[in-house]
Amino acid sequence: MIEKLLYCAVFVLFMLSVAACGCLGESPPGAAAPAEDSGLRIITEDFPPYNYINEDGNISGQSTDVVNGILERLNMKADIELMPWGDGYNIVLNEPGTALYSTGRTTEREPLFKWVGPIASYETVLYAKADSGIEIDSLEAAKKAESIAVVRDDSRQQFLTENGFENLILCEDDTECIRKLMDGEAVLWFGSSANAEEIAFKAGYDPAALSAVYPVRTVGLYIAFNPVVPDETVLKWQDALDSMKADGTYDTILAEYDLTEPGSAVEYGPETALFALMSYCDGRIASVQRGLETAAVTFEAASGDWQEIKPVLTEIEDNEPDARMWYSYTNGTYYTVVDGLASANLMNRSYFPLVLSGQESVGTVVVSYSTGKSTAIVAVPVKDGDDVTGVLGASVYLEGITEALKDELPGTVFYAVDKEGKFALNSDTGLISQEVMVNDGNTSFGRAVEYMLFTGEGSVEYESQGKNWNAEFRKSPLTGWIYAVAESA
Missing domain, CATH: 3.30.450.20 (PAS domain)
Structure with missing residues (x-):
């Protein structure tokens, strides 16, 4: 009996010591806390190389890797759903607690969502059948084409509609677009150079059967949140993305998909580069x-x-x-x-x-x-x-001037802002013509641009995309643009 009492006493003391050490019911010291549910319904479409179903049946792609990287840094989890673009677009337009990627950020869409990005950019191009003999020299000429296949509710469709096009065939996805083009139901397809060959191959066609007849413009891609999503949530996502850009994770992801090479060092001093610009x-x-x-x-x-x-x-x-x-x-x-x-x-x-x-x-x-x-x-x-x-x-x-400048000033971060506050130039081509104050007005970068526009010449420091920057800037007497060359501090 005494032995049993001693055994019980020892056991109770042991359990009390375990509890006192905080070891009972808690993770071991240094272990990561389990990921919390993000509370978001995240939606994407099949749009390689940014988002697609891989060989293992999982949702993959450059943008998907970025989204998963953000979730990991926030210690959150979320199931990603893949569906036709129009379905996902309308869900995120109307349902709180939803987000959609990869979404082109355009003037028409700006007030409809809250934005995190950019996470990528892509060039939009009009395609015809290679044996069609069709030549397009302008957007105006494309209006006269018999028909253009384009994805419903995509930024490309919205862009054409905004510009008065009435000859559109609306499709669920780009695979349907290319099939209508190859079957003769459409004369043109408004696609992208980023994935036209892959989509053609996936649809069962030789990519050589396509002809790029008119490149239109480059569009920045973002994560679009329903406007009811709290600002605090959107800011946390943007901060996580910025940290990925600051530590090189983002550039590594881009390089894995051959979308761009990690940024090189500036080959010219900022004053020399600014003068050349x-x-x-x-x-x-x-x-x-x-x-x-x-x-x-x-x-x-x-x-x-x-x-x-x-x-x-x-x-x-x-x-x-x-x-x-x-x-x-x-x-x-x-x-x-x-x-x-x-x-x-x-x-x-x-x-x-x-x-x-x-x-x-x-x-x-x-x-x-x-x-x-x-x-x-x-x-x-x-x-x-x-x-x-x-x-x-x-x-x-x-865009033509920007690409020439990128060849002349490799590795240089540069931009120009016109008198109305739009990017006239940007080494990140997808930002050209976007309104700085709409996108960044309340940020450190937005305040820096206000200072540049006000003073006209000098240097300024600001924080953007998780990095600190020093920019040399000067106002053009010809255009009134503010030209700037920036180096990370």
Whole structure:
């Protein structure tokens, strides 16, 4: 009996000591706490290489790896659902507690969601059958095509609809689009160079049967959250993504999918790079401006006859392949050298009243009605005495200039912001023409841009994407843009 009592006493003391050490019912010291449920319904579509079903039947892809990386850093878990884009898009539009990737962030969608990113970018391209003989030189020309297959509710479809297209065949996904193209139900497919070959192969077609007839623009991809999702949640996701970019995890993921190489070191000092940036861009735009100024005082321009004006502008465009030349009447009706009479009107463009008052406008950033590309406008009035009788203009392709600069300044982080607060240039091409203050107005970077626009020249420090940056900046006397070159601190 005494032995039993002693045994019980020892056992009780042992259990009390275990509890006192905090070992009972708790994880061992140093062990990670179990992941919590994120409370989010996360949706994606089949859109390789960003999101797709892999050979093992799991949802994979570059964007999926980024989303899973964010969840891991937040010590959260969530099941990811894959469904047709239109279904997922409408769920996240209407259901609280939902998120959708990879979502193109566009002006039309900006107020509809809360955003985390960018997580990638992709180039949008119009494709035809290789043996069709179809040539497309502009977005305006694509309007005249018999039909264009595009994914329903995708940013590509919304972009075409916003630009007045009525010849669209709406599909559930890009595989259906390409099948309609190859079967002859559609004349064009609005796809992407990032995955056109893979989608063709997956649909059972030889990728060589496709022909890229017109590259349109590059779009940034984001995670879109239903607007009811708390700001605190969205901010935590953005902070986690920024930390992935800061420590190199994000670049490693991109490299695994051959989407980009990890960033290289700046090969030029910031002052030298800034000078080269300004000299190249202002030189290109000034060359276009001089050509238009010379043309504006010719007999052909004064005639107001498009057939007389067209050869003059064609000659300028032949010397400036990264620009589209146009002539507008004072009522906003305009012609381009490729399309002739355009279907849109320029009266609602912010630069147009200035030119009608007799002044030149140089550097306003717009997405061109006729080409669909992000462009810088150069517009010169044609005058009869003090009266403006027409406008000669050029839409200078900003992605073309950016790609040339990336070759000239490898590894350099650069950007330019126009007077209206839009990115005119960005070494992250998907951000071109986006409004800085809408996307980043309350951030350290947004405040830095405000400072740049106010002061015009100098240096500034800010935090962006998990890194601290030092930027040298200067205002262009030609365009009014703020050019900047940044180095991580």
